[in-house]
Amino acid sequence: MSEITGFTASTATALPLYVLDRSQFEAWKATQPAATQAWLGAQGFNAAAHSVALLPGSDGLAGAVIGVGDRADAYSYAHAPHALPEGSVWQLASELSADEQALLQLGWGLGSYRFDRYRKRNRAPAQLVAAPQGEVADLIAASLRVRDWVNTPTEDMGPQQLEDAARALADAHGAQVEAITGDALLQQNFPAIHAVGRASHRAPRLVVLRWGKESDPALVVVGKGVCFDTGGLDIKPADGMRNMKKDMGGAAHALALAGLVMAQQLPVRLTLLVPAVENAIGPDAFRPGEVIATRKGLSVEIDNTDAEGRVILCDALTFASEQQPDLVLDFATLTGAARIALGPDLPALF
Incomplete structure (x- = not known):
């Protein structure tokens, strides 16, 4: 970095x-x-x-x-x-x-x-x-991490590399990390994450980092980790696909924020969740018209495979809610309509 x-x-x-x-x-x-x-x-x-x-x-x-x-x-x-x-x-x-x-x-x-x-x-x-020093140095370091991760092309920033980044942060701050990878997502009831990422040669995963004291307020940070978004079978045009290495920007932000929380020793019980996938095109790609199971037990019908971010996030956010948190923060590059509505400098906040 x-x-x-x-x-x-x-x-x-x-x-x-x-x-x-x-x-x-x-x-x-x-x-x-x-x-x-x-x-x-x-x-x-x-x-x-x-x-x-x-x-x-x-x-x-x-x-x-x-x-x-x-x-x-x-x-x-x-x-x-x-x-x-x-x-x-x-x-x-x-x-x-x-x-x-x-x-x-x-x-x-x-x-x-x-x-x-x-x-x-x-x-x-x-x-x-x-x-x-202190907070200023930590803020600069966190910001540079986000920029480096988002700027890195997908061949060097896939789901495994996002997991590696989480593990590096965990090693630096004494946190614990687990990754639920590939078909283990089905076995542990994360079917929507698996559906979006199953077509890629790089296995989809949910990266989970935990840090902090059990007695502190529970904070869950979630970041959309679509390491590349072709649009799937509803393929994007070339100009729309060109910069889709940045579709893991939510995960990059969440990872860096988790690192900042740990560096500053904030009094929270932190859980970081990164659903990391590539929305690829292949024989096993999820298709328009499919009905996808989700962790919550609701089914979703896929109308357009380029609306993949909300599909992986629904499993992650359901899991986040199961932690009975005091606060959930979710970050995503979740749709160009926000940019059309608000321009390039204002984020959409819900």
Whole structure:
């Protein structure tokens, strides 16, 4: 998995970094030398959100200003690592509250990310003199895990690899993992998960991770793990299928959230459930018109095999309810209609 990048402990070559929003800019600008004021004026710089201005000095670069919008949003700071010169080192020169400094670090860590498993990075991020600790470091690490898992092509991120990811988290935090795989899904009454995943050469499974004290409130986290979605026999067109490696994004989010809960030692009794399948096309693929049994005992008629996510989740959510939880959180890339209704930036929450 990707390491956290964009930070350094060395101040030897650090330059001052001013973090300003538009409401602060004019007052700050008035405190600067006349040459700096003229330089910023010539560029029309006003600290608008996601902007950067490099400040000239007698020996070259003397500092920089990054413009931010919502100071309570970590992504307001995320443009800086790749907008500032490669290899440059920066030390905060503005007065930020402790919360704002934490958000700056979080945004910087997220903005420094590049997925480089299959190719060499073409540039390194600028470095911030800071050392993310505690919750900030755990949040960055969890976010990078989600991005890496979703970005990884299916040949390297199938049901077995999702199970491996859960086992790695369990090993790191002292949790227990079991996987109900292949025909064992039928034997243990998870027929809907089996039906969707049975056509693939990679066996479907339900991954179950448990952690925490029996006396703590019960939290169940569920994530849709369709590692690739062809649409099944109701096959997607090419443009619709192109990015379906991301159909395990719910599982990636659930896995990373479970890791974050354990890293932060939250007082909960955690159960993580990941139904992991490929919705493949083959002789044993489930078909339109079939009536599929479910763990709850209800039958569902399949009208379209590209509506597979709700089929695997019904078994997982029934099992989640059997744990008598205080709270269930379920994450899924569950239908493009949500994107049509709300756009690319707003999640649909139920």
